Structures are given as structure tokens and as C-alpha cells.
Amino acid sequence: MTGPLLSIETLTRDYALRGKGGATRTLRAVDGVSLAVEPGSVFAVVGESGCGKSTLARIVMALDRPTSGTVRLGGDDLFALGPKALARKRRDFQMVFQDPYGSLNPRHSVGRIVAEPLHLLDDAPRGRERRALVARALEDVGLPGSAAERYPHEFSGGQRQRIAIARALITNPKLVVADEAVSALDLSIQAQILRLILSLRDRHGLTVLFITHNIGVVDEIADRVGVMQAGRLVETGPVREVLDHPREDYTRTLLAAEPTLAVLGQRKRRA
Amino acid sequence: MLAIRNLSIAFPGPDGPVRVVDDVSVEVGRGESLGIVGESGSGKSMLSLATIGLLPKSARTSGEILLESKDIPGKDILVRNILAMGEHELCGLRGRRIGMIFQEPMTALNPAMTAGQQIAEGIRLHRRIGRAEARAEALRLLDRVRIPDPSRRIDSYPHEMSGGQRQRVGIAIALALKPDLLIADEPTTALDVTVQKEILDILDELVADLGLSLILISHDLGVIARSTDRTLVMCRGRAVEAGPTETVLRHPTAQYTRDLIAALPRRARAGLGDQPRLAAGGTR
Numbered sequence: 001m002t003g004p005l006l007s008i009e010t011l012t013r014d015y016a017l018r019g020k021g022g023a024t025r026t027l028r029a030v031d032g033v034s035l036a037v038e039p040g041s042v043f044a045v046v047g048e049s050g051c052g053k054s055t056l057a058r059i060v061m062a063l064d065r066p067t068s069g070t071v072r073l074g075g076d077d078l079f080a081l082g083p084k085a086l087a088r089k090r091r092d093f094q095m096v097f098q099d100p101y102g103s104l105n106p107r108h109s110v111g112r113i114v115a116e117p118l119h120l121l122d123d124a125p126r127g128r129e130r131r132a133l134v135a136r137a138l139e140d141v142g143l144p145g146s147a148a149e150r151y152p153h154e155f156s157g158g159q160r161q162r163i164a165i166a167r168a169l170i171t172n173p174k175l176v177v178a179d180e181a182v183s184a185l186d187l188s189i190q191a192q193i194l195r196l197i198l199s200l201r202d203r204h205g206l207t208v209l210f211i212t213h214n215i216g217v218v219d220e221i222a223d224r225v226g227v228m229q230a231g232r233l234v235e236t237g238p239v240r241e242v243l244d245h246p247r248e249d250y251t252r253t254l255l256a257a258e259p260t261l262a263v264l265g266q267r268k269r270r271a
Numbered sequence: 272m273l274a275i276r277n278l279s280i281a282f283p284g285p286d287g288p289v290r291v292v293d294d295v296s297v298e299v300g301r302g303e304s305l306g307i308v309g310e311s312g313s314g315k316s317m318l319s320l321a322t323i324g325l326l327p328k329s330a331r332t333s334g335e336i337l338l339e340s341k342d343i344p345g346k347d348i349l350v351r352n353i354l355a356m357g358e359h360e361l362c363g364l365r366g367r368r369i370g371m372i373f374q375e376p377m378t379a380l381n382p383a384m385t386a387g388q389q390i391a392e393g394i395r396l397h398r399r400i401g402r403a404e405a406r407a408e409a410l411r412l413l414d415r416v417r418i419p420d421p422s423r424r425i426d427s428y429p430h431e432m433s434g435g436q437r438q439r440v441g442i443a444i445a446l447a448l449k450p451d452l453l454i455a456d457e458p459t460t461a462l463d464v465t466v467q468k469e470i471l472d473i474l475d476e477l478v479a480d481l482g483l484s485l486i487l488i489s490h491d492l493g494v495i496a497r498s499t500d501r502t503l504v505m506c507r508g509r510a511v512e513a514g515p516t517e518t519v520l521r522h523p524t525a526q527y528t529r530d531l532i533a534a535l536p537r538r539a540r541a542g543l544g545d546q547p548r549l550a551a552g553g554t555r
Contacts, residue, residue, distance in 0.1 A: 048463035049434075157311075186310040187490065187534040213463065216536025243538075257464040259471070259493030260539045261532075264517045267497065 003075075004036035005207045006043075006060065006175055011069035013055055029055040030066070031231035037224075039174070040205040042197070044218040044239070046254070047228035053211045056228070057179045060209060061095050062086060074174060091120040094168035098180035100160035104152040111148030114138065114167045121171060137166040141196060158189035165196065169206075179211045194221050215258050219243055227251045272484055273299040273322070273452060277334035278354075280317050280326065280508075288331060291317050293508040296334075299452070304478050304485035306499030306516060308492060308531070314508040315488050319454045322486070323369050324353055324361035338368065338452075366393050370445030374457040376437035380429040386413065386440045387425035393447045412443040416473055435466035442473060453477070456488045471498050492531065493539045496520055504528050 013030040030052045037043040047053045058064040060071055062078050071078045073093060081089060094117060097103040104113055114134050118124040125133055135145030141162040152160055161181065168176050178197070182190040198221060200206045210221060218225050218239065225243070226236040227250065235248040246252045278295045281288040292314040299305045309315045320326050322336055336353040356364065365371070373379035381389055390412055391405035400408075406425070413421035416439040429437055438458060445453055455474060459467035475498055478485050489495055495502055495516060502519045504512040504527065512525040521543065523529045532540065 048465065188310065188530060191534045214536070215464070216538045219538045220536050253465060257468040258538065259464075259467070259491065259497050260541050261493060261496045261520055261535070261543055262541050263493075263497040264520055264543075267500070267516075 005039040005074060006035075006037040006209065007072045008033060008035050008056075008060070009070045009072075010034055011056070011059065011071065012067045013052075013059060013064065014067045028231050030059070032069070033226075033228075033231075033233050034069075035226050035233060035236060037175075037207055037209060039207050040201060041223040042201060042208040042210055042221050044210040044212060044222035044225045045228055045233075046212055046215060046218050046225060048213060048254075050230075051228045052231040053228050054179055057095070057177050057209065057211045060175075061093060061177055062090070087120070088122075091117070091171040092173050093175040093177065094171065094173045096161070096164050096168050096176060096178040096181045098183050100157050100164055100184065101152075103164055104160055106152050108151075109148065110138070110150055110152065110155075110163055113152070113163060114148065114170055117167060117171045133170065134166075137170045138163075140169065140200075141166045156189075157185055158192060161185060161189075161193050162196065165193075165200075169200070169204075175207045175209065177209045177211070180213070181210070182217060183212065183214065190217070191220075197221060215243070215254055216260075227254065272301045272339045273486075274337045275318070275322070275334070276337065278318065278321065278336060279333045280314070280321055281331045282327075282329055283331075291508050292321070294334070295503075295505070295508075295510045297503050297510065297513060299484050299486060301451070301484055302478065302482045303501065304487060304499045306495035306502040307486060307488045307505060308490065308495050308502060309505035310490060310531075312507065313505040315505050316456055318505070319371075319456050319486060319488055322353065323365055323371050323454060324356060325365075325371075338364070366445075366448040366450065367397055368450055369452045369454060370448070370450040372438075372441050372445050372453060372455040372458045374460050376434060376441045376461070377429060379441055380437060382429050385426050385428055386418075386432070386443075389440065390443050390447050393444060397448055408447070409443070412446055413440070415446065416440075416442045417469075418443075433466075434462050435469060438462065438466075438470050439473070442470075442477075446477070450483070452484045452486065454486045454488070457490070458487070459494065460490070467494070474498060492520065492535055504531070 011030055011033045015027045015029055016024050017027050018024050033056060045053045045056060059066050065079060076089060111134050114137055115130060134148050138145050138147050143159060143162050155163065182193050185193060197208060201208060212218060222239040224237065225239045226233045229250050235242055235251050242251060246255060275295060275297050278292055279290060280292040281290045295318060307315045307318065321332060332354050337350050338353055339350055387406055387409045390409035394405045394408055410421055410425055413425055418424045418436060418439050459470050462470065471494065474485060477483050487499055499516045501514065502516040503510055504519065504525065506527045511527045512519055512523060519528060520532065523532060
């Protein structure tokens with residue numbers, strides 16, 4: 001395959017805010033964002049709350065429509081597709097959410113949860129074949145196949161996030177959008193899930209759009225990074241270039257604000 | 272000024288009592304900041320709730336939490352056990368001796384009261400002063416926590432403020448009664464990093480300028496490293512390691528502490544020497 005898998009061009013999303021007395025004003029949540037994600041790579045979008053990164057993720061997932069601009073996935077303009085074609089296209093992009101407690105239906109077995117996106121396929125396997133596929137998906141993310149018989153409450157936060165990843169991967173998508181997918185996890189679990197995502201990228205050539213507020217996580221997982229502020233991508237490039245030689249003030253501010261162990265010993269001892 | 276001795280906290284469970292804090296001892300000196308670090312379920316929040324007498328009623332405790340009374344010249348230092356106090360005494364303790372700062376400034380504040388009203392409420396509950404005087408005091412406190420434009424912000428409601436401003440109001444409330452100990456339970460976890468930095472700067476400054484003692488509870492070793500003198504590492508209710516923050520993080524003796532540090536993103540570990548990026552290892 002040549003060229004980017006995901007290509008976003010001058011994407012803008014306006015929301016109308018209704019003020020007092022019926023007056024409306026416009027909030028530009030995403031402002032002229034362009035980016036391209038190569039197949040088999042992790043592209044991180046990093047920014048603080050309200051910068052528009054989640055709106056961007058929702059539009060890439062076709063859960064929201066842009067005011068202007070295009071999103072191309074594997075060459076197809078997502079918002080030029082008819083409803084049927086878009087529905088068929090959805091097998092190619094799946095999402096992993098932040099909260100592993102809220103994103104899995106507690107009443108459904110893990111097997112049913114993981115198999116859910118299979119309805120997007122025309123020839124989804126049934127019966128024993130389907131169960132084998134679900135078991136393979138669970139094993140792929142480091143869980144036993146027998147987890148399918150159990151329910152979400154029987155699993156820890158990290159295990160639930162693995163279940164959410166298995167669900168995202170069951171249709172063999174080309175792109176996974178992960179919105180703060182490790183933010184709610186303890187550090188040791190966070191490192192495990194990051195390793196899992198990297199291993200899926202390496203084993204299956206998975207492409208990931210990774211939305212996060214955490215620069216430390218970007219440094220660990222991203223091939224390329226875009227820094228977002230107030231709806232705009234202020235700086236984009238290979239992760240080493242952007243983090244080691246930031247060109248924009250805002251990127252430098254973000255990098256400097258992150259607490260690290262480098263400050264050890266610099267703390268003044270008070271009398 | 273605060274000494275926790277052999278503290279255990281248990282809750283009744285279907286298979287007998289469940290110990291969430293198990294024989295923990297730790298001390299905080301005057302003007303010192305103690306970090307308590309641990310993952311979810313380590314018991315770090317229960318420890319802080321016990322210190323301010325806010326444990327759920329079903330909790331069973333043993334051990335002691337000893338608090339020195341304020342220095343009164345010529346008098347012996349009085350030491351009281353918080354675990355043995357009744358509700359009335361605890362009310363005097365909260366706010367006046369120990370101020371508490373919570374994680375989520377949106378839910379910790381009353382949405383129906385302005386910033387000024389909530390700060391003044393505590394002051395007027397504990398001291399016999401007039402409305403105008405309490406308001407002036409609230410204004411001073413808002414200035415102290417570096418709220419921009421405090422004379423306007425004093426009449427703002429929580430929903431009209433950003434997360435960082437709300438947390439500043441939370442700190443102002445905790446400071447209102449001039450406590451000698453502040454307990455901050457994950458005070459910046461819900462905030463952006465740039466705002467987190469501002470809030471931690473304010474806490475550092477309060478400890479330095481007012482000589483307050485601080486217990487800072489965090490899962491973030493970077494936060495612990497920058498803002499605390501000593502650190503207690505907790506895991507499953509137990510104290511696994513304690514000591515000067517720099518020693519604990521540079522030369523950890525417990526395997527659990529080493530694992531915590533190893534799980535940090537590489538950038539956060541920087542300063543301990545060159546660290547490899549995560550390898551795309553196995554799936555486990």
C-alpha cells in the first residue's frame with residue numbers, strides 16, 4: 001500500500017452555542033487541521049482539555065460531521081459515502097475509549113461484547129467458528145479464550161481495556177482510534193497496555209490514532225505526533241524531532257510542565 | 272507534629288474483615304511535606320481520611336494517629352489521638368488544625384454558592400466575625416492562591432470557573448482557618464499539566480511561606496519528586512518503603528518501588544540516567 005492510510009485535510013468543526021436571549025455564537029472546536037497517518041504507524045495527538053482532540057477523534061470515527069474539510073480512509077472520503085457504504089466502511093475503523101468501566105456493557109458476556117462489531121461484516125462467522133474467532137481475539141490481547149464466558153465485572157481495569165481492544169480488533173480494522181485509552185489506568189497497567197498496542201502494530205501492521213494529554217505516553221508509543229492547542233495543530237512531526245527539538249512555544253510549555261524525576265534533589269530544604 | 276502509629280483500617284466483608292490499611296506507621300514534621308504514593312487500592316486515600324476523621328462508619332481501626340497541639344509558650348505540648356476523638360472534637364480539628372484538598376474541585380465545591388460564600392462559611396462557623404470581615408478574609412485568601420482578578424472571582428460560581436481556578440478555591444477553603452497541616456489527595460490528577468504546575472507551585476509556596484506541613488497523596492512519582500521532602504510508598508494497605516524522597520526514588524530498596532519507577536514513562540524517569548523506550552514486548 002502506498003500513501004497514508006488516514007489523511008485529514010483542513011478539517012474544521014464549528015458548534016453553535018446558544019447564549020442568553022437567543023443570541024448564538026460559534027465555537028470552533030477544530031480549526032483547519034490537516035494530518036496524514038502512514039499505515040502500520042502510531043500517530044499521537046497531544047493536547048490539554050478543550051483543545052479539540054476528542055472532537056477530532058469523533059469525526060475520524062464518523063460519529064460527528066465536519067463543518068468543512070475531508071477525512072480520507074484508505075482513499076475513500078468518509079463524508080462523501082452514502083449511509084450504506086459508510087456502514088460497510090465502519091469495519092475498517094474502530095475505537096477504544098478511556099473508561100474501561102463505562103465502555104463495556106455489564107449485562108453482556110465478554111464473548112458477546114467482543115463479537116459485537118462482527119455485525120458490520122456481510123459474512124460474519126457463526127456458531128463454533130465465531131466462538132473460535134472471539135477466543136483468538138482475546139488471546140491476541142493476552143487474555144485466555146475462556147474469558148468469553150465471563151462478565152466485565154470479573155475483570156480489572158487493565159483487563160477490561162484489553163477486552164475493549166479485542167473488540168476493536170475483531171473486524172480486522174485498518175485503523176484504531178484510541179481516545180485517552182490508558183489515562184484511567186494505574187502506571188504499571190498503563191505500561192502493559194502501551195506494550196500491547198506496540199506489539200499489535202508490529203505483528204499486525206495496525207495503524208493507530210492515539211489521542212492523549214500525556215507527553216510521557218506520546219514519547220513511549222508514537223511514531224509521529226501532532227500538538228494541538230485551541231483547535232489547531234500547532235506542531236507536527238516525527239516524535240523525536242518534536243519532543244527533542246520543539247519549535248513552538250506551546251510545545252515547550254507542555255514539555256516543561258510535565259513533572260519528572262529530573263527535579264530530584266533540586267528541591268530546596270527549608271529550615 | 273503528626274505521628275501515625277501502627278494504623279490498621281478494616282471493613283466488614285462477606286468473608287470476614289478486609290484490611291485496607293495494615294500496620295502503617297509514619298510521621299510528618301512541622302513544615303515538612305510527606306508524599307504518599309501508591310496505585311489504586313493501596314490504601315493511601317483511606318489513610319488520609321482516617322487522619323481527618325472522615326472514615327466511613329463501618330470502618331474498624333486500630334493503632335493511633337497522634338497530633339500535637341499548637342505550640343503555646345510555657346505549656347507542655349499536648350498530644351491527642353484523632354482515632355479516639357468524638358464527632359464534636361473532630362469538627363474542631365477539621366479546618367482549624369487540618370485542611371483537606373480534594374481531587375475533583377467541581378464536586379468538592381458547592382455549586383449553589385459563590386467562591387466567596389464557601390470560603391467565608393468555614394471562617395464564620397469557627398470564628399465570631401461579621402460578614403464583611405469574613406468577605407475581606409476570603410478576598411485575601413483568593414489573592415494568596417493567586418486567583419486572577421480576585422475581587423471579581425469572589426462572586427463567581429464554581430461552574431463559571433476553570434478546573435484550575437476551582438482547585439485554587441478549594442485550597443483557599445482549606446487555608447481559611449489557618450490549619451497547620453494540609454492534606455491534598457490527588458489535588459492535580461484531574462487537571463491539565465500546565466495547570467497542575469501552577470497548583471503545585473502554590474502548594475510549595477504555602478509550605479515554605481506559612482510553615483505548613485503537607486501530606487500530598489499522588490499516584491504520580493513526578494509530582495511526589497517535585498513537591499515532597501519524604502515519601503511513603505504504599506501497596507495493598509502496607510507501607511513498603513519510606514524515607515527521604517530523593518533516596519526512595521534514586522535508591523529504592525523495595526521491589527515494589529522499583530517496579531513503580533520502571534513503569535513510569537521514560538521521559539518521567541529521565542534524571543535517573545538513560546532509559547530505554549518501552550519494547551513492544553509480549554502481550555502479558
